[in-house]
Amino acid sequence: MSIFKRKRYKAVIRNLEILKQSTTDQLRFRKHENRVMRSIKKLVKRFRHDRWQNVPDGMWIKCIKCQGVIYNKQLGDHKICPNCNISFRITAREMIGLIADIDSFKERDEHLVSNDPIQFPGYVQKVSALADTLDIKEAVVTGRCSIHGIDTMLGVMDSNFIMGSMGSVVGEKLTKAFEEATKNRLPIIVFTASGGARMQEGIVSLMQMAKVSGAVKRHSDEGLLYVTVLTDPTTGGVTASYAMLGDIILAEPGALVGFAGRRVIEQTIKQKLPEDFQSAEFVLKNGFIDKIVPRDKMRDTLGQLLKLHDNGPEPHIHKNTDFRYFTDCCDTEPSKVVEISRKKTRPTSKDIISYMLTDFIELHGDRNFRDDGAVIGGVGYLNGKPITVVATQKGRDLQENLATNFGQPHPEGYRKALRLMKQAEKFGRPILALINTSGAYPAATAEERGQGEAIARNLFNMSGLKVPVISVIIGEGGSGGALALALADKVYMFEYSIYSILSPEGFASILWKNAERAKEAAAVMKLRPKDLLELQIIEGIIPEAEGGFDNDMSYSLDYLKQLLTHEYNVLLQKTTGGLLDERYARFRKFGAY
Numbered sequence: 022m023s024i025f026k027r028k029r030y031k032a033v034i035r036n037l038e039i040l041k042q043s044t045t046d047q048l049r050f051r052k053h054e055n056r057v058m059r060s061i062k063k064l065v066k067r068f069r070h071d072r073w074q075n076v077p078d079g080m081w082i083k084c085i086k087c088q089g090v091i092y093n094k095q096l097g098d099h100k101i102c103p104n105c106n107i108s109f110r111i112t113a114r115e116m117i118g119l120i121a122d123i124d125s126f127k128e129r130d131e132h133l134v135s136n137d138p139i140q141f142p143g144y145v146q147k148v149s150a151l152a153d154t155l156d157i158k159e160a161v162v163t164g165r166c167s168i169h170g171i172d173t174m175l176g177v178m179d180s181n182f183i184m185g186s187m188g189s190v191v192g193e194k195l196t197k198a199f200e201e202a203t204k205n206r207l208p209i210i211v212f213t214a215s216g217g218a219r220m221q222e223g224i225v226s227l228m229q230m231a232k233v234s235g236a237v238k239r240h241s242d243e244g245l246l247y248v249t250v251l252t253d254p255t256t257g258g259v260t261a262s263y264a265m266l267g268d269i270i271l272a273e274p275g276a277l278v279g280f281a282g283r284r285v286i287e288q289t290i291k292q293k294l295p296e297d298f299q300s301a302e303f304v305l306k307n308g309f310i311d312k313i314v315p316r317d318k319m320r321d322t323l324g325q326l327l328k329l330h331d332n333g334p335e336p337h338i339h340k341n342t343d344f345r346y347f348t349d350c351c352d353t354e355p356s357k358v359v360e361i362s363r364k365k366t367r368p369t370s371k372d373i374i375s376y377m378l379t380d381f382i383e384l385h386g387d388r389n390f391r392d393d394g395a396v397i398g399g400v401g402y403l404n405g406k407p408i409t410v411v412a413t414q415k416g417r418d419l420q421e422n423l424a425t426n427f428g429q430p431h432p433e434g435y436r437k438a439l440r441l442m443k444q445a446e447k448f449g450r451p452i453l454a455l456i457n458t459s460g461a462y463p464a465a466t467a468e469e470r471g472q473g474e475a476i477a478r479n480l481f482n483m484s485g486l487k488v489p490v491i492s493v494i495i496g497e498g499g500s501g502g503a504l505a506l507a508l509a510d511k512v513y514m515f516e517y518s519i520y521s522i523l524s525p526e527g528f529a530s531i532l533w534k535n536a537e538r539a540k541e542a543a544a545v546m547k548l549r550p551k552d553l554l555e556l557q558i559i560e561g562i563i564p565e566a567e568g569g570f571d572n573d574m575s576y577s578l579d580y581l582k583q584l585l586t587h588e589y590n591v592l593l594q595k596t597t598g599g600l601l602d603e604r605y606a607r608f609r610k611f612g613a614y
């Protein structure tokens with residue numbers, strides 16, 4: 022039981038004692054009865070406050086989320102409710118025990134304590150009482166350890182210590198951890214759990230947000246990896262500083278994540294907020310975190326991420342010297358190619374990724390507005406070397422199509438792709454863009470959020486990406502919505518795919534005011550790979566089985582895998598200046614005059 026609860030509990034007992042002594046005097050009894058009720062209410066509130074409280078020692082406990090009664094041992098080491106999978110709050114030391122390799126954790130600045138910067142009454146006593154009760158002296162534990170054998174700095178916050186609030190010591194310990202990581206070129210992982218700023222340290226607490234953020238920036242500028250793991254609760258000043266600055270942001274399921282408190286917001290807008298408001302799921306949907314990871318998968322996921330970013334001094338992909346380009350492209354009638362390119366049975370970007378890449382981790386969100394299902398992205402290995410993939414994703418049935426908006430991205434989809442491409446650039450990873458879209462989504466909401474701006478921003482930034490970029494059109498390559506992912510060093514197309522200024526239907530309706538003449542339009546638009554190769558719009562063609570690559574996926578994808586391996590190898594040998602000059606020249610040459 023926490024000392025706060027113990028205090029409230031003692032107050033209840035004390036008031037009951039007084040009540041017992043006043044049974045003869047009715048007036049006195051009433052007065053004390055009220056006092057008992059008040060103290061009980063306070064105790065109940067304290068229990069509610071610890072929504073997913075640390076697991077008490079008793080055998081049976083009640084899950085605050087699903088109300089299920091659970092035998093203590095059922096929670097296991099990871100303290101996960103077997104009914105609703107919510108993670109109970111655990112201490113920093115328990116978390117380190119679950120995450121770090123055994124006996125690898127070497128703590129830093131263990132004895133640092135606050136010296137009460139604004140002389141707040143009772144603060145020193147409170148801190149020292151907590152330090153006596155708990156096995157930590159402040160709300161964060163920092164140190165160096167290994168995870169899956171990879172050396173990393175680790176910081177874990179503990180909400181038992183004044184709600185994990187961020188006083189000078191929390192700020193100082195984290196800043197020092199970042200500085201050590203920067204100096205030794207190490208990645209850093211921070212588990213957040215915090216109510217926000219520490220009121221007892223006033224403005225000095227606020228300054229910790231700026232101090233830690235500055236240290237994060239210096240670490241990032243060195244091209245080093247920072248992963249945040251948001252646990253329950255992550256709010257206030259911690260959310261508004263280092264929690265949201267990770268290259269990759271993970272969260273535990275159901276964790277409370279937000280800036281302002283729910284009650285403050287409800288009072289301000291005078292409305293009741295939805296149940297899932299400010300949950301990990303809520304911020305994932307709104308594009309602010311990459312992934313929700315259950316606690317029992319967290320160690321492996323972190324190990325996988327560390328390994329993906331631990332590619333050593335040799336970024337090259339295996340050499341494949343005897344590669345032979347496919348040249349024997351079919352001469353199928355254009356309208357037939359259009360038809361096959363749109364076939365519902367064609368493998369999607371997700372199918373291609375899972376066939377070609379190993380250990381792929383999908384990352385979500387534009388960190389701005391929403392996670393767009395029409396654009397997917399993430400990191401995985403191609404022939405043992407990490408690459409970043411961004412892709413437009415179509416669905417096969419109605420449900421998938423609703424989730425992916427029929428492969429038509431909103432601006433936030435393009436912004437998510439750009440975020441992941443910039444991340445690839447930071448870590449020196451080659452980029453693969455898979456394209457299958459009839460175009461950017463034409464809608465009022467897309468216009469409000471700047472569809473044109475989002476596409477333009479991608480073209481601007483892709484022209485300067487310091488890592489190799491290869492784009493592959495796997496189905497439809499429609500208009501600016503496709504080009505937004507195709508300003509690349511090399512552009513390839515599948516044999517039955519199309520790439521055009523807009524759809525043949527749109528073309529016919531603009532030029533001839535008759536969408537029915539789409540077949541005629543297809544014939545004159547030069548949208549087939551064969552025609553585009555002649556126009557030097559693309560570098561080459563991926564062969565497909567007769568009738569489309571859904572008939573023989575491995576035939577096409579084994580070729581693509583070899584092709585990419587070969588091309589990245591060639592591109593990675595160029596200097597950055599050379600790579601960028603060639604990319605500029607590749608698009609500079611287009612035009613007829």
Ligand SMILES: [Zn+2]
Pocket residue numbers: 084085086087088089102103104105106107
């Ligand atoms: Zn539960």
